[in-house]
Amino acid sequence: MHISIPQLLAWPVRVLGVLALLLAMPFAHAAAPLVKTQAPGYYRLMVGDLEVTALLDANDPWPEALEELFPSLSAEQKAGLRQRTLAQPSHDFSTIAFLVNTGKKLILIDAGGGSGMPGYGQLFANLKAAGYAPEQVDDIYITHMHPDHVFGLAEGERRSFPNAVVHADAHELPQWQAAAAKGHKTAQAIVAKLAPYIAAQRYEAFDGDTRFSPELRAVARYGHTEGHSFFIIESRGQRLQFWGDFVVHDKAQLELPELAPPGEKDAAQGIALRRQEYAAAASQAELIAGAHFGFPGIGRLRALGSSYIWVPIDYAAMPKP
Numbered sequence: 001m002h003i004s005i006p007q008l009l010a011w012p013v014r015v016l017g018v019l020a021l022l023l024a025m026p027f028a029h030a031a032a033p034l035v036k037t038q039a040p041g042y043y044r045l046m047v048g049d050l051e052v053t054a055l056l057d058a059n060d061p062w063p064e065a066l067e068e069l070f071p072s073l074s075a076e077q078k079a080g081l082r083q084r085t086l087a088q089p090s091h092d093f094s095t096i097a098f099l100v101n102t103g104k105k106l107i108l109i110d111a112g113g114g115s116g117m118p119g120y121g122q123l124f125a126n127l128k129a130a131g132y133a134p135e136q137v138d139d140i141y142i143t144h145m146h147p148d149h150v151f152g153l154a155e156g157e158r159r160s161f162p163n164a165v166v167h168a169d170a171h172e173l174p175q176w177q178a179a180a181a182k183g184h185k186t187a188q189a190i191v192a193k194l195a196p197y198i199a200a201q202r203y204e205a206f207d208g209d210t211r212f213s214p215e216l217r218a219v220a221r222y223g224h225t226e227g228h229s230f231f232i233i234e235s236r237g238q239r240l241q242f243w244g245d246f247v248v249h250d251k252a253q254l255e256l257p258e259l260a261p262p263g264e265k266d267a268a269q270g271i272a273l274r275r276q277e278y279a280a281a282a283s284q285a286e287l288i289a290g291a292h293f294g295f296p297g298i299g300r301l302r303a304l305g306s307s308y309i310w311v312p313i314d315y316a317a318m319p320k321p
């Protein structure tokens, strides 16, 4: 069969015509479903040669409004606090543990609330997402033994960090052991979380201000509990202070330094120390990591009259190797 040149050229023209028609036709476009997941709960930065990773353990709306949280506030103070801090009636409350890789040791600061506390225990998934495994942790330094900082240590008698040694101030555990002996249920649960480490001779108490290595030391900041401690890391002239629960509600307690968080053992002591530490941190632009500041919980304090404002660190890429 003979096909002429004009016939041959006509075919592509027809095909293109059909394609153009198809493209011009309106077609149904499915709505994108809502994804409904958050970014992974870890954030990393370098402090000199030390790699620090903030690990989110829980983030839930605080069960109480500001008013219930700080019953000592006057009605006037509450209204003023809301206005100045923009604090919402309820706010999401982060619980954060911090991982420090010195290059020689993998150190965890606090262990989160574990799977036994509703909404807690995300530390383990976030640790994995951050590239680490619980077996790699060498040392765990505990700021204090409230449940949201130690319940993540063990599941029953099984140590969740099987190769780690747990360190805490010598004043911390005895208060819980004494309360446990009197039948206090939470204290009994706290003691039970430490027990597997004590049984395995993997628990070491230190007494007050203690230097563990050139990069790491503890500073006694008793008040919130009897043995509440700061941990400070330093490398190449850079420093980061882990404050534990020294400040629990960042907006309210920085605006009103005279506020003590709920459940503080010695509120007068806590308040006096906060006034002192806030002033020092602001004047030195100290880098602070708080267990309950908004995730990743790392930033600085800025003085504003008799109050302070939290200045979170900016998101930053990791330095190029």
Ligand SMILES: [Zn+2]
Pocket: 146, 148, 149, 245, 291, 292
């Ligand atoms: Zn806490």
